[in-house]
Amino acid sequence: MKPTTPAFPKTPPNLFLTGFMGTGKSSLARILAERWKRPLLDTDYLIEQYVRMPVRNFFEKNGEAAFRDLERRCIEEWVPANNTIVACGGGLVIPDGMVELLKSKGITVCLFASVETILRRTAHTTHRPLLQAENPEERIRELLARREKIYMRAGAGILTDGRTFPEIADRIERIYLGELARRAKEAVA
Ligand code: S3P
Secondary structure, three states: OOOOOOOOOOOOOEEEEEEOOOOOHHHHHHHHHHHHOOOEEEHHHHHHHHHOOOHHHHHHHHOHHHHHHHHHHHHHHHOOOOOOEEEOOOOOOOOOOHHHHHHHOEEEEEEEOOHHHHHHHHOOOOOOHHHOOOOHHHHHHHHHHHHHHHHHOOOEEEEOOOOOHHHHHHHHHHHHHHHHHHHHHHHHO
16 A cells, blocks of 8 residues: 555654664654655764764764764754654663653654564674674673663654564554644643
C-alpha cells in the first residue's frame, strides 16, 4: 500500500529519533522525511560539517565530552523550532537535561534493538568510535546497561527486531499522530 502524507498542522512539531547505535534512526528518519515531505537533519552530519572532520577523528582529538557539548548545541541552536525530522546520535540523549531539551523541542521516539541485531548492524563499520573495541559485543552490553534507564524515558519506545523499516515507520507515524491529537485536545481543554 502506498503511504499517504497525513494532514499535519501548519507548523508541525519536530520529530526526534533517538536510541542506541544501529537501531535504525538514520534510515527511518530518511523514510519519514520522504514520506511526510519534511526537512531531514542528522546530528552527526551537522557536527561533522561544523568541525570539518569525521566524528571518529573529533572523538580522538577532543574527547567525548567536547562531542556531547556540540550535540547539546546542535539541538539548542541548529535544529529549527519545528517541522524537521531529526536523527540523533546514539549518545545525544544521555547527558543530564537532554531528554527534557528534546521533549521541549518536539516529539521524541526511542528505537530499541537486541544486542545481536545491534552487533549485526554495526559490524563491518568503522566510523563509530565507541564501538572500536576488541570485544564490540561486550562494549555494546556495557553501554546499553549504562544508558538503558535514560533510553526508557527518552520517548515512546519501539522494539525494531523482526520488523521491516516500513513497518517501524508506520509505528512511528501512529505515535507521532497520537501525540499531535493529544496536544490538540490539551490545547482546547
Ligand atoms: C554515539 C553514536 C553515534 C555517534 C557517536 C557516538 C553514541 O551515532 O554520535 O559515534 O555515543 O552512541 P549513531 O547512533 O548514529 O551511530
